[in-house]
Amino acid sequence: MTLRADRAPPASDPPLTFSLISSCAEAMKTVCAALVLVMLCSLQTTTVAQVISRPADCCLTYYPHAIPLKSIVSYSIIDNNSCELKAVVFNTKKGKKICGNPAHSWVKHHVAEMDKMQYTTKNTTLRQTTA
CATH class of the missing domain: 1.20.5 (Single alpha-helices involved in coiled-coils or other helix-helix interfaces)
Structure with missing residues (x-):
């Protein structure tokens, strides 16, 4: 070949x-x-x-430090069965949501102070409208 x-x-x-x-x-x-x-x-x-x-409004962890009371605008309490943690959610002036442990003393104090401020605000508003 x-x-x-x-x-x-x-x-x-x-x-x-x-x-x-x-x-x-x-x-x-x-x-x-x-x-x-x-x-x-x-x-x-x-x-x-x-x-x-899990629902979107559940806290996964608690914020480890106390936050200044003057930076808080409002709060809400999460105490339902669909969330693992029971928490107090503080809404700040900067628009942040901070989860606090309801057993901590600073959280209890801030909730009590916020309740007092809400009550005072409502009383002042009522006095102004009735006068």
Whole structure:
């Protein structure tokens, strides 16, 4: 068997290396697209699970320090069965919500002072309207 040097390969056949690289690139695109799709689906599932598991108004931890009474605008008490922690949520002038442990003395003091201020404000308003 002799090879003839004067005969060139047909022009329609692409080189083997180009064909292999092209098919690998297509396979990588498909694998990457599948991975992105799987990651997006798992992220969606995780987000939905978190929303269902606890209400948005639950405290996860207590704030470790006392906050100044003058920075508090209002408070609310979270005491329901759907939340793990019972807490007092203080709303600050800066718009932050701070969770306090209802057993701590500073939280009890701030709640009592806020109740006094609300009562005084209501009395002052009533006096002004009746006079």
